[in-house]
Amino acid sequence: MSTHPNTKARTWLDKLPSLPEDPTHPTQIAIRTYSLALALSLGPSLLPIITALLSSKRNLHRTLKALKKVLRRELGFDGFAFAATFAIWGGTILGKWWNAEEFHLNNYSGQYSPLKHVFLTFSSRLSDYQRSYISYVLSSAIGFRLLLAGRRRSERLRASSSTLPIPYTPPTSTPAAIWGKASPTLDLTLLLLVRALDVLVQSIIRRQCGETASEDPEAKRTIGENELLERFEEKAAVEEEKKRRINSLTTKIDAFAFWASSARIMWCWFYEPQRLPQSYVKWIGALAGVDKRLLRTLRHVRDGTWSYVNGSKLHPTLLTTYAKDLGYPASWGDPGTLPASGLDATRTWKELGVVGRDGIGGLPCELVHGGEGQALGLASSCTANSGIRGAKAFVEALLIYLPQLTDVFRLIFYQYS
Known part of the structure; x- marks a missing residue:
């Protein structure tokens, strides 16, 4: 009697439908598409949240609230994963239905409605490629509508309350009223x-x-x-x-x-x-990890409002606060103090306490590196900075694309097995 529940459980499991082995079956296509699309959309969205959870600067309640919104956005019917899956799976289903309906009508000996007659006439004039194209256009149009609705909903939520700060984006120089708002997609x-x-x-x-060139068959x-x-x-x-x-x-x-x-x-x-x-x-x-003040300085240098030669009357303290936040003297970020180049640069660097920049002007490497390698005493090394940033970028990219790599390996294994 003790084995009776297990027997009933196995019987119930045996009745469940199994996945078809055909990789072109719509169910297989839907599963592969959804897993790949979810990895593309959910992976990058979870990266800053995971970083925030590992950091002591983020409030736990706020981070969990952001996680809930991300999951709602990506796992909903108007998320990227579902919209992309519907576009591809819907095109496959529609194409199979089209072929089956045409086969049925061609082999049907009785009378059928005028609408089906129009359908059969129209379908007979199309090639397989054209039918497939029309099927995917129709399903993709619905998928885009779902995706557009989801993006607009996310914009409304982002406008009402921001849960995670995004990198600094300066206001556009062209009013939105003139050019209009960009599409969410x-x-x-x-x-x-x-x-x-x-x-x-x-x-x-x-x-x-x-x-x-065509070959002569007589030859x-x-x-x-x-x-x-x-x-x-x-x-x-x-x-x-x-x-x-x-x-x-x-x-x-x-x-x-x-x-x-x-x-x-x-x-x-x-x-x-x-x-x-x-x-x-x-x-x-998010992947670059560059301070917004450094980016603003680059833009001011480009438009001529920040210079090593003439200083900056409009933004004199932009990098001084940045230098102080990194633990360096404020004078290291003062455009009125920083040298442009030449022999004056060597003398100025000695006065400021910066080493290794004889005859070279500009911003000290320690500020450009943004504190990378500072804990290891390598804040001034450009080689160490590029190596550390390259390694971090590789790991972050690997975490983002790891689900896709597993899908690729699974498909390769399925092909050779």
Whole structure:
């Protein structure tokens, strides 16, 4: 009698439906898409919260409140994960329904309604590629509407109360009333636009480079088998070399597009962050860990209101408070005291107590590094600063993309198993 409950439990578990083994099944597609999209959206959102929990400066109640909002935003039906899953899963389901409905109507011998007749006529004029395209356009439109609703709701909540501070973003120089408010999904639009242009350029390259001259079929009848085999091997070698060149070219195009877009994004983040989507500014700032006063100084140097030669009448104490917060003398951040370059720089550095900058002007490296390596006595080392920041950035990026790597390894294992 003691084994009866376990038997009932096993019987109940056996009745549960199992996941289909076909990787193209809509259920498998939905699970993979949701897990990957959730890793993309929830991972970066949890990173500052985890950092706040590990820090003693954050109030626990406030951090948990922020965690609740993040989970509500990302796990809701209007979150990125659900919207992306619906767009891809919905397109797959719609395409399968379309094919099944057309097959049923083609093999149906009875009378059907005029609406189904129009559907069958329209469907018969489309290729499989066109049907798939229409299916995914319809599902993606609904997914974008869900995502847009979620972004707008997040903006309303952010405007009412901010739970986690975001990196400093100066007010835009152009009034919003003139240019209008940017779309909440601008970041996703830019991503899809760049990828679409990349696919278009690569398809053009492959189509142009893949064209081959037509071969006369009569030539095969007038040559021997050995010569025909040699021609076949030569043609295969040419095709293989052509494919290698195409792959090399498309890879270089990918690398160039990534480099160019990254360079432009980082330039805007330093000097004109109002031109970027707010999410770009937020996450780059969270990963960079640069003090907002240092960024403001860079922008003032660019517009000429902060100078090592003429000082700064408008912002004389911008970096003095920054230097004091790092534990250095306020004079290290005074633009009226800092040298530009030359022999005067060596003399000034001796007066200020800065070592290792003979003949070099500008801001002391200790302030530029923002205190990185200060606990190890390496605050003035540029090499140590780059190494520490590089290691921290690598670990943070690894934490963000770790769920995606597990999905990739799982797919590779499934393919070879």
